[in-house]
Amino acid sequence: MAFVTRGFxxxxxxxxxxxxxxxxQYIVSGFPVLSAGxxxxxxxxxxxxxxxxxxxxxxxxxxDEFQALPKENITKDIHxxxxxxxxxxxxxxxxxxxxxxxxxxxxxxxxxFSDGGYTTNIPLEDLRDGKAWVAYQYNGEPLEAExxxxxxxLVPHLYFWKSAKWVRGLRLMMDDExxxxxxxxxxxxxxxxxxxxxxxx
Amino acid sequence: MLSEVFVxxxxxAPVMCMYCGTVTVMAEEHLYMFPLSPGAVLRCxxxxxxxxxxxxxxxxxxxxxxGVRWLDVAAPSGAQP
Ligand SMILES: [Zn+2]
Numbered sequence: 269m270a271f272v273t274r275g276f277x278x279x280x281x282x283x284x285x286x287x288x289x290x291x292x293q294y295i296v297s298g299f300p301v302l303s304a305g306x307x308x309x310x311x312x313x314x315x316x317x318x319x320x321x322x323x324x325x326x327x328x329x330x331x332d333e334f335q336a337l338p339k340e341n342i343t344k345d346i347h348x349x350x351x352x353x354x355x356x357x358x359x360x361x362x363x364x365x366x367x368x369x370x371x372x373x374x375x376x377x378x379x380x381f382s383d384g385g386y387t388t389n390i391p392l393e394d395l396r397d398g399k400a401w402v403a404y405q406y407n408g409e410p411l412e413a414e415x416x417x418x419x420x421x422l423v424p425h426l427y428f429w430k431s432a433k434w435v436r437g438l439r440l441m442m443d444d445e446x447x448x449x450x451x452x453x454x455x456x457x458x459x460x461x462x463x464x465x466x467x468x469x
Numbered sequence: 470m471l472s473e474v475f476v477x478x479x480x481x482a483p484v485m486c487m488y489c490g491t492v493t494v495m496a497e498e499h500l501y502m503f504p505l506s507p508g509a510v511l512r513c514x515x516x517x518x519x520x521x522x523x524x525x526x527x528x529x530x531x532x533x534x535x536g537v538r539w540l541d542v543a544a545p546s547g548a549q550p
Contacts, residue, residue, distance in 0.1 A: 302502050304510045306517055350506045385519070449508055452524045452533045465507070466526050 288345055290460035293353040299415065300352055304448065307413045308383035308434050315418055317402060318437035319367065322375035327367070331418070334402075337362045342401055344424035346431070347460040359422055361403030364395040375440035379447060380421050383434040388447035389456065390423060390430055392440070399425055402435060427458040427465070484511070484520050485538040491515035 289295065312331040320326040329337070342359040378395065381387050394400065403422040404411050411417030416433030423430045429449055450456055455464040463469055483492045493499055493514045503509035503523075511521040513536065522533035534540070 300505070302506055304501050304508070305512060305519070306501075448519075448522075449524070451535075452508065452522045453526060453531050454508065454524070466524075 288355060289353055290347050291463050293347055293351055293460065296352040296354055299354060299357075300348070300350070301414050302348070302350060303414070303433065304386060305384045309413055310383050310418065310434070312418060316436065317367070317419070319371060319440065320437060321378075321440035322373050322442055323371060323440050327371070334362065334404075334419075337366055340401065342403065342422065342424075344422070346424050346428050348428040349454070349458070349465050353460075357424075358407055359401065359403040360405035360408075361401040361419070361422060363398065364400040364402070365398060367402065368392075368396060371440075373440050375442055377441040377444045378438040379441055379445060380430075380432040380435055380438055382432045383436055386432055386434070386448050388430050388432050389441075389445055389450055390426070391444070391457070394423065394426065395438075399423065425459075427455075427460050429454065430458050483541045486513040486516060486518060486520055487536050487538040488518045489513060489516040490538075493520065495521075 315331045316328050317334055318326060318328045339360055340363050342361065343356055344359070345353060345355045346357050347353045373392075376392055377389055378392055379387050379389050390400075401422045402419050404417065404419040406412070406415060411420060413434075416431075416435070419435060421430070421432040421435040444456060446456065450467075453466050455467055455469055458464050481494065483494050485492050491513055493511070495511055497503065499512050499514055499520075501510045501512060507525045509523045510519050511523075512518065513520055518536045520534075520536040522535060524531045524533075
């Protein structure tokens with residue numbers, strides 16, 4: 269726990285932090301970079317975001333169309349499976365509620381897919397009701413490529429490997445299927461409060 | 470350093486990419502997320518596809534081979550196929 273930050277408010281702040289920090293995590297002030305592959309650099313003119321799979325009419329937005337969608341400012345704590353957590357990260361992006369608005373599907377799961385081939389699976393209901401976004405700004409600046417720019421998924425209530433960097437779309441699925449890390453034993457759901465790091469946790 | 474995590478033969482093992490045929494020797498320059506993460510990925514030095522995936526958990530190392538045509542390791546002494 270060498271990286272736990274301590275503020276000037278002593279116990280009060282410590283107890284507040286204790287309630288915000290999931291088990292097994294420590295707090296960082298920086299933003300560690302961990303990528304499962306080289307950083308892709310997709311030109312915005314070639315970028316699009318798609319919703320496909322179990323949907324009658326797939327949806328697709330170009331970068332300009334995506335920027336014209338209603339955007340939200342988001343301040344959330346994030347928790348990485350490598351045990352760091354970061355409080356009050358500030359993002360701007362489009363809510364998945366906006367992207368999924370009017371989508372009529374029997375699907376219960378999605379596979380998020382990214383440039384570079386990364387995938388991760390998430391229940392569809394975890395993307396609805398103000399719980400998930402596609403974020404393209406961090407701290408008031410365009411999201412840097414090393415942190416997943418031009419746009420990344422942001423699902424802060426799950427471990428951060430579910431917040432796919434360089435996200436390009438969602439494939440709606442009837443059944444849960446493992447994504448890149450889940451295929452090799454990472455947990456299918458990944459709730460940091462239940463320490464769901466590995467299958468069986 | 471790698472040998473602390475992987476068995477010795479594997480750290481020097483040439484691996485052929487099933488996508489482009491390049492033979493990559495396992496080395497840190499081709500490893501991603503090592504050693505900070507419980508998972509790591511070995512990528513092809515040419516096409517950057519994932520060759521091997523490693524996940525460490527409770528004293529076990531799971532080795533996935535999503536992009537490997539073959540892996541070349543020293544045979545145990547005296548062993549005949
Ligand atoms: Zn290759």
